Amino acid sequence: MKMNTDTNPGLKVKTLLVDIDTTLVAPKSEASGDISPELCLASLVAEKHNISIEKAKLKIQTLEKSIKNMVGNIWPFGILESLSIAEKELWHVLAQEAEKKLFMYSDAKDFLIGLKRYSDIKVYTATTNPGIIIFAKLSIGGLADKYGSMYLDGAFGGEEVHPGGKSTPEFYKALLKKTGAASDSTLMVGDHVKMDLELARAAGIKQVVLVNRAMRDDWTYEPEGPLYVKSLNNIFDFFVD
Structure with a gap:
């Protein structure tokens, strides 16, 4: 050694x-960058509700503001049901993004x-x-x-x-x-x-x-x-x- x-x-x-x-x-690569969990979730919400990414982000932010305590809980902190998004849907997108962007x-x-x-x-x-x-x-x-x-x-x-x-x-x-x-x-x-x-x-x-x-x-x-x-x-x- x-x-x-x-x-x-x-x-x-x-x-x-x-x-x-x-x-x-x-x-x-520098161009590929890291995963953006917030963008992944916003993209799912936008597609599900047929709205823009910006409106999806606002929808998510509004729900997040109602969360009193994030510590001890798991992201995205219980808001998926309100967004009509299944956890397996979010996982699929995140795993795909990781495979595409990271090593x-x-x-x-x-x-x-x-x-x-x-x-x-x-x-x-x-x-x-x-x-x-x-x-x-x-x-x-x-x-x-x-x-x-x-x-x-x-x-x-x-x-x-x-x-x-x-x-x-x-x-x-x-x-x-x-x-x-x-x-x-x-x-x-x-x-x-x-x-x-x-x-x-x-x-x-x-x-x-x-x-x-x-x-x-x-x-x-x-x-x-x-x-x-x-x-x-x-x-x-x-x-x-």
């Missing part, structure tokens, strides 16, 4: 939190499958994506369907976890509380310095791994800094009892 330091941080992990976008999946990194698929070897580690998402979008994105690698994923112990994100979503340390604190995880045995795996490192650290999660597939070495680590890895599969080499 190629490295640029002899310092092995040693990761003691009981709970693993993983980001989705550009950690596990990414757009096929899954090969090491990401291997990593999630490999985590199943560690029965004592619980795996949850820490992402801006709501649950149904998480499953749609993982479905492109055959790791999820509309019912869930056998590779996750829980899938939720954004407003489902905390008001304002993944934008403050409070998101991570709420996630720790929701999952019953202890901060000192939790590992955050992501790719973004602000969202995945700084916010997690501010919430008391000291163990953070950031993937950088463009780096030369297999991994690099500095005390007080994150562990950077070239491949998510390198993370397994640092697990300790």
